[in-house]
Amino acid sequence: xxxxxxxxxxxxxxxxxxxxxxxxxxxxxxxxxxxxxxxxxxxxxxxxxxxxxxxxxxxxxxxxxxxxxxxxxxxxxxxxxxxxxxxxxxxxxx
Numbered sequence: 001x002x003x004x005x006x007x008x009x010x011x012x013x014x015x016x017x018x019x020x021x022x023x024x025x026x027x028x029x030x031x032x033x034x035x036x037x038x039x040x041x042x043x044x045x046x047x048x049x050x051x052x053x054x055x056x057x058x059x060x061x062x063x064x065x066x067x068x069x070x071x072x073x074x075x076x077x078x079x080x081x082x083x084x085x086x087x088x089x090x091x092x093x094x
Contacts, residue, residue: 005036017031
């Protein structure tokens with residue numbers, strides 16, 4: 001026995017998904033059936049997160065910066081005024 005499912009999807013997303021299914025040579029309904037079956041069987045997991053994920057190069061760069069902060073490396077001193085900061089920055093140019 002089969003049931004009909006009706007739900008709303010943004011038309012642009014639907015068109016993109018249907019085009020992708022056509023490129024893969026599969027009816028879009030088959031994609032939906034397979035995704036539903038996989039989800040029901042626990043083979044499809046969804047994760048919603050507002051934490052950005054970095055690519056590998058950025059991840060390494062951020063990790064290095066955090067390690068430097070933790071170890072007090074590659075940090076400028078703190079300043080009590082903008083003039084003090086300007087003097088420090090000017091000293092780096094000479």
